[in-house]
Amino acid sequence: MxxxxxxxxxxxxxxxxxxxxxxxxxxxxxxxxxxxxxAYSAAQLKKAGHEVFYIDSVIQDYDLARTISEAVKTEPExxxxxxxxxxxxxxxxxxxxxxxxxxxxxxxxxPHATYFHRAVLEECPAIDVVIRHEFDTKISAVxxxxxxxxxxxxxxxxxxxxxxxxxxxxxxxxxxxxxFPDRETVPWRWYLEAxxxxxxxxxxxxxxxxxxxxxxxxxxxxxxxxxxxxxSVENVxxxxxxxxxxxxVKELNIDDGTFTTNRKRVIEFCRRLREExxxxxxxxxxxxxxxxxGMLCEMKKAGCKMIRLGVESGxxxxxxKIKKGLTLQQIEDGVRMVKKHGLQALGGFMxxxxxxxxxxxxxxxxxxxxxxxxxxxxSIAMCYPGTSLYEYAKKNDLLLAKxxxxxxxxxxxxxKTVDMERAELEHILARAYREYYFRPSFAIQxxxxxxxxxxxxxxxxxxxxxxxxxxxxx
Numbered sequence: 001m002x003x004x005x006x007x008x009x010x011x012x013x014x015x016x017x018x019x020x021x022x023x024x025x026x027x028x029x030x031x032x033x034x035x036x037x038x039a040y041s042a043a044q045l046k047k048a049g050h051e052v053f054y055i056d057s058v059i060q061d062y063d064l065a066r067t068i069s070e071a072v073k074t075e076p077e078x079x080x081x082x083x084x085x086x087x088x089x090x091x092x093x094x095x096x097x098x099x100x101x102x103x104x105x106x107x108x109x110x111p112h113a114t115y116f117h118r119a120v121l122e123e124c125p126a127i128d129v130v131i132r133h134e135f136d137t138k139i140s141a142v143x144x145x146x147x148x149x150x151x152x153x154x155x156x157x158x159x160x161x162x163x164x165x166x167x168x169x170x171x172x173x174x175x176x177x178x179x180f181p182d183r184e185t186v187p188w189r190w191y192l193e194a195x196x197x198x199x200x201x202x203x204x205x206x207x208x209x210x211x212x213x214x215x216x217x218x219x220x221x222x223x224x225x226x227x228x229x230x231x232s233v234e235n236v237x238x239x240x241x242x243x244x245x246x247x248x249v250k251e252l253n254i255d256d257g258t259f260t261t262n263r264k265r266v267i268e269f270c271r272r273l274r275e276e277x278x279x280x281x282x283x284x285x286x287x288x289x290x291x292x293x294g295m296l297c298e299m300k301k302a303g304c305k306m307i308r309l310g311v312e313s314g315x316x317x318x319x320x321k322i323k324k325g326l327t328l329q330q331i332e333d334g335v336r337m338v339k340k341h342g343l344q345a346l347g348g349f350m351x352x353x354x355x356x357x358x359x360x361x362x363x364x365x366x367x368x369x370x371x372x373x374x375x376x377x378x379s380i381a382m383c384y385p386g387t388s389l390y391e392y393a394k395k396n397d398l399l400l401a402k403x404x405x406x407x408x409x410x411x412x413x414x415x416k417t418v419d420m421e422r423a424e425l426e427h428i429l430a431r432a433y434r435e436y437y438f439r440p441s442f443a444i445q446x447x448x449x450x451x452x453x454x455x456x457x458x459x460x461x462x463x464x465x466x467x468x469x470x471x472x473x474x
């Protein structure tokens with residue numbers, strides 16, 4: 001069958017990012033993450049014998065009319081789209097019009113569709129099938145059996161006037177047999193991170209799922225589960241070898257939920273990278289309580305540039321309530337250890353938890369400065385449907401948002417806080433970024449760490465992105 005994977009326009013300020021985001025939002029620039037699960041989907045569809053086409057209207061600057069025009073040219077029999085909570089109203093409209101223009105069957109996945117699987121079918125007659133949770137490992141079976149879906153687990157679908165629920169299904173236990181992402185159909189060249197240092201730059205996943213239970217985190221709760229499933233190191237190395245040989249890749253972003261959970265595997269991976277002499281720079285997600293000197297030494301020797309660390313709050317009370325499982329002292333010690341080994345540390349922080357107050361917001365900004373991180377990411381805490389934070393907010397009548405459109409991080413917090421009006425946090429991201437980056441001490445720290453031309457270019461590029469981000473949230 002002819003299958004079109006599409007990321008249609010998403011109205012609003014900036015550029016909407018649906019795929020590959022645990023924090024779904026509108027960005028100020030087009031440094032959008034590579035939608036690797038869409039590329040995995042394309043690879044698995046092709047392996048099953050289907051023709052696959054791809055449109056990303058956000059990246060390609062297509063309005064809906066152009067999107068429909070390009071879609072019609074592919075003559076699709078099936079259209080697949082990854083939906084999200086803040087984009088769902090636009091998603092319904094886009095899919096309704098795409099279906100009318102192409103007469104294709106419509107299949108959707110993503111966290112919003114997973115949580116509201118029956119409601120999505122009831123609210124949007126254009127949608128035929130919802131693939132729940134991990135969609136790439138089920139999509140080829142759905143497309144291959146699109147006219148007889150009764151035996152496909154993990155989906156909810158329309159059968160005449162009835163809606164049929166086939167149950168949650170299971171996650172893929174063995175990841176090695178899954179074909180590598182199709183980086184041609186879903187073009188790798190279109191996507192970058194603002195913090196990259198070298199080109200060609202690509203994303204990679206070496207595991208799925210995350211064993212931690214942070215109440216706000218969408219992926220393990222809605223999409224990929226809390227049981228971490230690992231690819232073998234040899235399988236990962238084989239993919240990296242392909243990326244080096246075929247594309248000349250020089251920098252990788254390992255986008256696992258938490259890459260550093262298995263110390264033995266991390267060290268084996270680092271040693272294999274050195275044995276292969278790939279000469280790669282790479283970044284990963286980590287947790288401070290999984291790091292130690294031996295691991296960090298191996299990571300540095302193997303080319304690791306930066307570790308992204310979820311800090312979330314400078315208040316111990318808030319950390320405890322969001323089930324972060326860390327203390328402020330552990331975070332300080334972990335960041336200090338990362339920097340001691342010459343690795344950059346990026347810290348992620350959030351404002352607007354139900355447990356936040358004026359006091360905790362100030363504590364978070366002060367704590368970020370105290371940590372002297374090389375980069376920071378400030379976000380509004382979004383209690384997306386599918387998370388325990390959303391269930392807590394619903395149960396306690398804390399939701400402020402009147403529509404799902406407001407979950408895109410440009411409308412301020414979506415839940416009541418302890419003692420702040422919504423307007424007080426409307427511009428908190430702009431303020432936090434200004435206060436963090438526009439400090440003499442940070443400028444001196446950054447200048448001191450500018451070791452080569454790649455780093456100078458990265459800093460200049462990141463500075464431009466920062467200015468745009470502040471303007472977006474001002």
